[in-house]
Amino acid sequence: MKLSLKPKNWWLIIKRQSGLIRTRLIAAFLAILIIPGSIIGYFSYDTARDEVREKIINGTESSLQLVESNTAQFINRSMMNLNTLTDVINRYSLDNEQEIVREFMDYFVSSNAELVDVTIGLEDGSFIGTPTSDESAYDPREETWYTSALESQEISISNVVQSTVDDEWVVRLSQPLANQQGVVQLAVSLSPLAESVKATKLGDTGTMAILDSAGHIATGTGFIFDAGEIGQGVNFDIRTGNASNEEVSITNVDLGMPTQLFEITESTSGWTVTGLIALSDYNVAAAPILKTVLAVLGISILLGFLLLFFTVRSITVPLKKLSKSTRNIRDGNLNEQVEIKRKDEIGLLAEDFNDMTNSLRTVVKDVKSASDLLSGSSASIKLSTEETTRAVEDVVNTIQETAETATSGVEATEETAGAVGNMADGIQSIADSVQIIVETVNKTDKDVGKGSETITNVREQMDKILEAVQESSNMIVELSALSNEAINMNSAIGDIAQQTNLLSLNASIEAARSGEHGRGFAVVANEILKLSDQSKEVAEGIDSTIMKMIHIVERATETMRGNVHNQLNQGLRISEEAASAFTNIEESTQQIVQQIQDISGVTENITEGTQLVVENINKLEKVTKMSADSAHTTSASAEEQMAAMQEIASASEQLADMANTLEDLVKRFKL
Known part of the structure; x- marks a missing residue:
């Protein structure tokens, strides 16, 4: 046999329940708990996400400035070595004292771990030192480093290239000798610079790269390099032209996903230090905060329900006992007692009733x-x-x-x-x-x-x-x-x-x-x-x-x-x-x-x-x-x-x- 209630009966039950103290307490408690908790949780997460984003941006800018400073030190140190070498060579006659110059060049390379080779290209097409290309048909006057040094009449810095000695990636610095005798070329290994860059990380998935003036990668670090998708010498010209040598510029770009590009230029070499961070990384970094906020809110609601249940029950149960005892006394039973062992207002009411x-x-x-x-x-x-x-x-x-x-x-x-x-x-x-x-x-x-x-x-x-x-x-x-x-x-x-x-x-x-x-x-x-x-x-x-x-x-x-x-x-x-x-x-x-x-x-x-x-x-x-x-x-x-x-x-x-x-x-x- 099934029991069914008419809509009118349901309405009467709801109306009667809504007038009870228990129903009003539940509604008020839920409103006080859920509404402020949700508002506080939303604004806390939003504020925390912005703070995380700001910290990541500040950290990235600091990292790029640090790498730019290391790059500047690397270039300046290499230029000082070239100036030292050039000053010594200018003291000798390349026509009569080539052997002495060659011995000094060998000593200079062996005493500087960063140097790969040294070459002097003479104006007659001959050279002293290690050739920078195939020796059988080598003419230093056809090399870029030779022509650029003569044109600028100062130190010229090349793009990144591979050394002919051991296929190591190097940068070539060249400078003309006095009296138009020729040009001195110094090949400097990029390994020290690469080691210092690898110690810098841009979050978990960020990428940092140093690009030469042609957009080739001098060195870099990050998720893309670790995955082996790119490496040194690869053309990775993502520059926007907004970079300066004073502060880091930030540009939103689309590289298959919304990404922020950070750029700063090293003034001496013209190289650009770049950093890439996907916009989704900010949300990933703030995800633990969101989970924590939701967990705290859920635990608070759960504890609130438990507290509400026991609070309402602690009020309604004693009231039912008092109501029953009152009816018994009305019927003439003066032996009725209410067993409520509490120290609050209900306990005091029960004591007064007893x-x-x-x-x-x-x-x-x-x-x-x-x-x-x-x-x-x-x-x-x-x-x-x-x-x-x-x-x-x-x-x-x-x-x-x-x-x-x-x-x-x-x-x-x-x-x-x-x-x-x-x-x-x-x-x-x-x-x-x-x-x-x-x-x-x-x-x-x-x-x-x-x-x-x-x-x-x-x-x-x-x-x-x-x-x-x-x-x-x-x-x-x-x-x-x-x-x-x-x-x-x-x-x-x-x-x-x-x-x-x-x-x-x-x-x-x-x-x-x-x-x-x-x-x-x-x-x-x-x-x-x-x-x-x-x-x-x-x-x-x-x-x-x-x-x-x-x-x-x-x-x-x-x-x-x-x-x-x-x-x-x-x-x-x-x-x-x-x-x-x-x-x-x-x-x-x-x-x-x-x-x-x-x-x-x-x-x-x-x-x-x-x-x-x-x-x-x-x-x-x-x-x-x-x-x-x-x-x-x-x-x-x-x-x-x-x-x-x-x-x-x-x-x-x-x-x-x-x-x-x-x-x-x-x-x-x-x-």
């Missing part, structure tokens, strides 16, 4: 509760009134008994106040005694501190004695060392005495050999022998005395290191133990003082508490008397309250009727 529902539900619940309470309270009040009447009668009886008990309590309170006063006096006596003990202990603590200081002074004095004993021990050790030196000196004296003895024996022997002449020398030898014996005896005595001295020094050293050190160390140990004992006594005394101070504080607190108890008992005595007086007054008030209970019972019946009416009204709502 708060309104909660408030309404709370009011109805309160009314229902109040009606229930009124219904129950009316019955309860009636029962409570009857019970209260009976309770009042019991209260009267109880108050009378309380009055009698209060009278007895007054007497007991007076006796308690006296006992507590006596106890307070005893506690005050204890506090005074504790204060005296605290003062005594503080004095003892000071005496203990003084004893500790005295022990510390004794220990310091023992340390000083120990240092003095250590110095004495060191002095005895030094004395022992000196004794050892004395022993060494005494040994030296003994050695001297022994040597003297041997010397006297030798002298006696020599005196005996000398006979009568050696008697006097023998007497001297005997005296030396006696002196040697005496020295030996004295040395032995000194040695014995020094040995005794060393023995005594060693005993003194052992005594200093043994008994004295031990006694001093023991004295230091006893001093340290005494200091430690005094420290412990001082700490114990401080603890006792702290404990006694704590006891004193507790005693003071007890004294203050006792005084408070006495004051409270006195107040209690007054209150008890007042209670006895009030008991009689309360008995009279109870009788008045019984009369009021009867009036409350009448009012409770009226409340019960009101509660029934409220309950009927609340039953309309669902809670």
